[in-house]
Amino acid sequence: xxxxxxxxxxxxxxxxxxxxxxxxxxxxxxxxxxxxxxxxxxxxxxxxxxxxxxxxxxxxxxxxxxxxxxxxxxxxxxxxxxxxxxxxxxxxxxxxxxxxxxxxxxxxxxxxxxxxxxxxxxxxxxxxxxxxxxxxxxxxxxxxxxxxxxxxxxxxxxxxxxxxxxxxxxxxxxxxxxxxxxxxxxxxxxxxxxxxx
Numbered sequence: 254x255x256x257x258x259x260x261x262x263x264x265x266x267x268x269x270x271x272x273x274x275x276x277x278x279x280x281x282x283x284x285x286x287x288x289x290x291x292x293x294x295x296x297x298x299x300x301x302x303x304x305x306x307x308x309x310x311x312x313x314x315x316x317x318x319x320x321x322x323x324x325x326x327x328x329x330x331x332x333x334x335x336x337x338x339x340x341x342x343x344x345x346x347x348x349x350x351x352x353x354x355x356x357x358x359x360x361x362x363x364x365x366x367x368x369x370x371x372x373x374x375x376x377x378x379x380x381x382x383x384x385x386x387x388x389x390x391x392x393x394x395x396x397x398x399x400x401x402x403x404x405x406x407x408x409x410x411x412x413x414x415x416x417x418x419x420x421x422x423x424x425x426x427x428x429x430x431x432x433x434x435x436x437x438x439x440x441x442x443x444x445x446x447x448x449x450x
Contacts (some may be wrong), residue, residue, distance in 0.1 A: 260326060260361035261372055262333065264340070265386065269317035269355035275389040276307065277380055277407065280321035280357075282421015283445060285343060287399070292331035295344035296440075300420050302446025304350035313450035316387055319357040320379040320396075320406070327363030336361070356383050374398075375405035380412065387390035397445050399423035401430050408437050420444040 286298040287425040292400050307317055325331050340357060347354070358379040362370040372378035384391050392398035395414040399421035407415045417423060417430045430439070442448060 259333065260370075261270055262336070262357075262359045262361070263382070263386070264354075264357045266353055266355050271397055272388045272434055273314055273316045273390065274395075275318050275380075275387070275391070276310045276315040277318050277383070277394060277396040277412065278307075278445075279374075279396075279400070279421075280343065280401045282399035282423060283397055283403075283418060284319065284347070287421035290325040290330050292325060294338045297339060297342045297345075297346065299346050300348075300444055300446065303444065304347055304352045305351045305391040306445050306448050307347075308350075309448075310450050313362035314335070314390055315394075315450065316355045317352070318380075318383045318389075319354050320374065320383065321357070322360050322374050323361050324363045324373075326361030327366065330363050332360070338383065344438075356387060358383055374400075375402040375409065377406050377410035380406055380410035384410070396436050397448065399424050401433060404430065404433070404435070404437070404439065408435050412437070414438045414440075416442055416445070416448060418441045418442050418444045 278284055281291055323336055360372040362373045391411050394412050396412050397416040399418050404415040419427055
């Protein structure tokens with residue numbers, strides 16, 4: 254099922270997992286390489302080993318949810334049709350490795366939207382919306398992302414654990430993550446491939 258409320262989009266799997274902890278994943282730089290504003294399906298490159306890691310979490314009883322800022326839409330660099338084509342390519346490539354995403358949520362607002370959007374990370378709106386739709390247990394969930402804003406969204410949503418990866422733009426944001434003070438447990442990894450429940 255796909256629900257569109259521009260500039261937001263929600264896609265739910267046909268039979269999504271419900272009532273579980275969630276593995277929340279940023280998309281660009283966490284699931285796929287991030288050359289900047291990915292709008293062409295031909296540019297989609299999954300990060301090696303990530304599918305196996307996701308499947309470990311699925312086997313451990315986690316729902317898998319993608320939460321992605323897509324400011325290129327708000328900036329006028331591409332549209333929802335372009336986003337959809339890329340999203341389908343990501344889902345197809347990961348499906349080939351046995352991965353199904355229970356939900357994919359996207360925010361198309363730009364960072365200068367006034368007032369700020371409560372979905373755009375570092376705001377927690379996408380995480381909270383997915384948790385409500387799938388009755389997820391946020392107290393046992395975690396989030397993986399390559400930017401400080403990903404981790405801040407998890408903290409604001411009440412997620413107790415986050416993982417920062419240096420794939421994508423994570424190398425540039427790692428110093429900010431190290432300086433950031435939070436009560437959350439934060440793991441620092443090279444990429445998602447080495448993560449286990």
